[in-house]
Amino acid sequence: MTSNTAAAAIAGTGAEAGYGGELRPGWGKEEILGLFSLPFNDLLHRSHEIHRRNWDVNEIQLSTLVSVKTGGCAENCGYCGQSAHHEAKIEATKMMPLEEVMAAARKAKEAGATRLCMGAAWRSLRDRDLPHLMDIISGVKGEGMETCVTLGMLTTEQAQKLKESGLDYYNHNVDTSEEYYGEIVTTHTFQDRLDTLGNVRAAGLKVCSGGIVGMGEDRADRAGMLATLANLNPPPESVPVNMLVPIPGTPLADRPAVDPLELVRTIAVARILMPRSRVRLSAGREAMSDAIQALCFFAGANSMFYGERLLTANNPVEDKDRALFERLGLHAEIVQELRARPVGVAAAG
Numbered sequence: 001m002t003s004n005t006a007a008a009a010i011a012g013t014g015a016e017a018g019y020g021g022e023l024r025p026g027w028g029k030e031e032i033l034g035l036f037s038l039p040f041n042d043l044l045h046r047s048h049e050i051h052r053r054n055w056d057v058n059e060i061q062l063s064t065l066v067s068v069k070t071g072g073c074a075e076n077c078g079y080c081g082q083s084a085h086h087e088a089k090i091e092a093t094k095m096m097p098l099e100e101v102m103a104a105a106r107k108a109k110e111a112g113a114t115r116l117c118m119g120a121a122w123r124s125l126r127d128r129d130l131p132h133l134m135d136i137i138s139g140v141k142g143e144g145m146e147t148c149v150t151l152g153m154l155t156t157e158q159a160q161k162l163k164e165s166g167l168d169y170y171n172h173n174v175d176t177s178e179e180y181y182g183e184i185v186t187t188h189t190f191q192d193r194l195d196t197l198g199n200v201r202a203a204g205l206k207v208c209s210g211g212i213v214g215m216g217e218d219r220a221d222r223a224g225m226l227a228t229l230a231n232l233n234p235p236p237e238s239v240p241v242n243m244l245v246p247i248p249g250t251p252l253a254d255r256p257a258v259d260p261l262e263l264v265r266t267i268a269v270a271r272i273l274m275p276r277s278r279v280r281l282s283a284g285r286e287a288m289s290d291a292i293q294a295l296c297f298f299a300g301a302n303s304m305f306y307g308e309r310l311l312t313a314n315n316p317v318e319d320k321d322r323a324l325f326e327r328l329g330l331h332a333e334i335v336q337e338l339r340a341r342p343v344g345v346a347a348a349g
C-alpha cells in the first residue's frame with residue numbers, strides 16, 4: 001500500500017466513524033475526560049485521523065526561543081527558575097540589546113527556525129519598555145521570521161502597539177486548570193491570564209497558549225486546561241504542551257514524573273479539540289526518548305522548540321533533532337518569506 005493509499009484508507013475510516021475534528025465551542029470536561037480514557041490505540045487513531053485531515057502530517061513548524069530579559073521576576077510561578085521568590089534564583093539580566101536579538105534571530109533562521117519567540121521575565125509589560133520591544137519585533141519581522149513574544153500581562157493598548165510593530169503571536173499560557181491554578185501561583189489569578197488573552201485577541205494578534213503536564217495536577221486538571229483553551233473563541237492558533245522540567249530550588253522540584261504516555265494522550269486530546277491549531281511539543285523534550293517524541297508527532301504535535309536552550313531548561317541539540325527528523329521522514333515548515341532561500345535543516349523540504 002502506498003502512503004497515499006494508506007492515508008486515504010485512514011481518512012475514510014475516520015469519516016465513516018464520524019470522527020469530526022471540526023471546530024466547535026462548548027467542550028465539556030466530562031466529554032474531554034472520556035477522550036482521555038479511550039484505549040490508547042483508539043485515541044491515537046482518532047487524533048491522527050483528524051491531524052491528517054487538517055495538516056501535512058510530516059511537516060513540523062520550528063520555533064526558537066530567546067530570553068530577552070532573564071530572571072528576577074516578581075511572580076511566584078512554582079515551576080519557574082526565574083522567580084525571585086524561589087531559591088533557584090537564576091541570575092537576573094538587563095534587557096538584551098537589539099543587535100544581540102538580531103544576531104540570535106539570524107542564527108535561528110539559518111538553523112531552520114521560522115518563528116522567533118522572545119520572552120521577558122516580569123509580571124507585566126511596562127510602557128517604558130515598549131519602544132525597545134517594538135524595535136526588536138520589527139527587526140526580527142524584517143528578517144522574514146514570524147514573531148512571538150511572551151511579556152506577562154498586558155493591556156489592549158499595549159497589544160495594539162505590539163501588533164503595529166509587526167508582532168504575529170502573543171504567548172500567555174494558562175498552565176493548568178482554573179481549579180489547580182492557585183496551587184501553582186498566587187501572585188496573579190487564572191482570570192488575569194484570561195483577561196490578557198482577551199486583550200491580545202482584541203488587538204487582532206494570534207494567540208499562543210498552552211500548559212504544563214507534571215506539576216502534580218490530575219487528569220481532570222489536564223482536561224480542564226484543554227477545555228479552557230478549546231472553548232476560547234477562537235481557540236489559540238498555537239498550543240504549547242510542556243512536560244515539567246523540575247528545576248532545583250523551585251517548589252515543584254520534587255514532583256514525581258508523569259508517565260510519558262499521559263503526555264502523548266494530552267497531545268492527542270489537544271489535537272482532537274483544536275484540529276486547526278499548531279500543537280507544540282515544548283519544554284521537557286530533553287528527557288523524552290525519541291520513541292515518545294515520535295508518538296507525540298503521530299498523536300498530533302506539529303510544532304516544536306528548536307535550539308539549544310528554552311528559557312531556563314536545556315533542549316535537545318539541533319543535530320539530534322535533525323537526525324530524528326531524518327529517521328521519521330519529517331520536514332520543517334518553510335514560511336513563504338523564506339521559500340526563496342534554503343534553510344539549514346537537512347530534512348527540510
Ligand code: SF4
Nearest residue numbers: 073075077080083121
Ligand atoms: S513563569 Fe513568567 S511570570 Fe511566572 S515567575 Fe517565571 S518569568 Fe515570572
